[in-house]
Amino acid sequence: MTQTPTARPITVGLDGSPESVAAAEWAAREAQCRHAPLRLVHAWMLPAPTARTAQAPEMRKLWAQEALDAAKARLADRYPKVPVSAELVPRTAVEGLVGHGASSQMLVLGSHGRGAVAGYLLGSVGLQVLGCSTSPVVMVRGGSGERTGPEGGEVVVGVQDPPESAAPIEFAFATAAARGTGVRAVRALAPPVFTHGPQPRTRPGQAASAGDEDARDEERRLLAEAVELWREKYPDVPVTEQIEHGRPADALLAAASRAGLVVVGRHSHRSPVAPRLGHVTQALLHHAACPVAVVPHD
Structure with missing residues (x-):
């Protein structure tokens, strides 16, 4: 070597x-x-x-x-x-x-x-x-049973809207390429927020509405676009694109339970009165079993 x-x-x-x-x-x-x-x-x-x-x-x-x-x-x-x-x-x-x-x-x-x-x-x-x-x-973090080495599993990356997600995705692919493992790109589809009035209930087994399917298709498109460049740059890195319903923190924590590393982004420029780290990053730092990489971006 x-x-x-x-x-x-x-x-x-x-x-x-x-x-x-x-x-x-x-x-x-x-x-x-x-x-x-x-x-x-x-x-x-x-x-x-x-x-x-x-x-x-x-x-x-x-x-x-x-x-x-x-x-x-x-x-x-x-x-x-x-x-x-x-x-x-x-x-x-x-x-x-x-x-x-x-x-x-x-x-x-x-x-x-x-x-x-x-x-x-x-x-x-x-x-x-x-x-x-x-x-x-x-x-x-140290501790018994914690996967702290490259052999621990795939690299999970949380995908935001472009172009904010470019730096974290590139870091995830470069890391996976060096380790000889794969990338799992995760994007969360947040549930709609209703402010008032009765909401329709979805029965067990009931098909998703056309609006739900349209939203999921749009999220799939955004996720595919976000990783397309890095798929081409790192053709030997296996990629899994994953759309999850729910909060981003929950989706990434679930994926991180099987990962060797989880990668998230952080805005480089924030207002002096704004928090430095978002709630998703805070949740991963406190609860993820694997190491957490925080990648700054513009």
């Missing part, structure tokens, strides 16, 4: 927690699939309010360097064909991770980390990185 000379690295944030170790293992396997280098990063500086009550900066820096060195040695031994580097970053977690992620294929973080040094991948920091990153961010 030969490394692609121009391949950008896959960057993983380490904080010493079991979750960040699981993220590093996942990232190493992904780097091996993509013939890419792996970069381990620890941003060791703490925000001013926290730093005043934490251990001395020299001790934090020493501990972080030891954790990086140990992780680098372990991964280099387990994945000898993957070039592994480690970098101690004198910045706060959000600044360091977002900055290094910008030059990476993806940024990989452990979810729900509780590290020995303030657990900087826990909670608000992880959400800030997800909301600010200009590159795809993959959240990986």
Whole structure:
């Protein structure tokens, strides 16, 4: 297996927690699939309010360097064909991770980390990185029985209306091509919202109305159009197009239960007062058993 000379690295944030170790293992396997280098990063500086009550900066820096060195040695031994580097970053977690992620294929973080040094991948920091990153961010949770490797199954991607869905779909196809697996493109057909008046009931076994069939046909057309370009670009990737009635979050969570990775999009430009992550992404981050990739798009 030969490394692609121009391949950008896959960057993983380490904080010493079991979750960040699981993220590093996942990232190493992904780097091996993509013939890419792996970069381990620890941003060791703490925000001013926290730093005043934490251990001395020299001790934090020493501990972080030891954790990086140990992780680098372990991964280099387990994945000898993957070039592994480690970098101690004198910045706060959000600044360091977002900055290094910008030059990476993806940024990989452990979810729900509780590290020995303030657990900087826990909670608000992880959400800030997800909301600010200009590159795809993959959240990986550790735990028994969790599928955290490329061997876990197909890549599920939630398909929005074009052109918003292009970046997440491309990421899903590229990932599936590297792993030698398939893509399941899922689009949810939300039920109609009635504001007043009695609604007709559908009896068991009753055929769908012409309006329902028209809506489903339109959704099938939109889904087929959304993946058409990537089918042509990645002809060896099997594709399943799936239309589901109901909420997008429910449809993606159901599909993710059998997946190795689930991919969703995030608008890069939002109002300062708007939430950074939508409710579908929030639901997947909290409830999906497999890793979740959040891909920014315009």
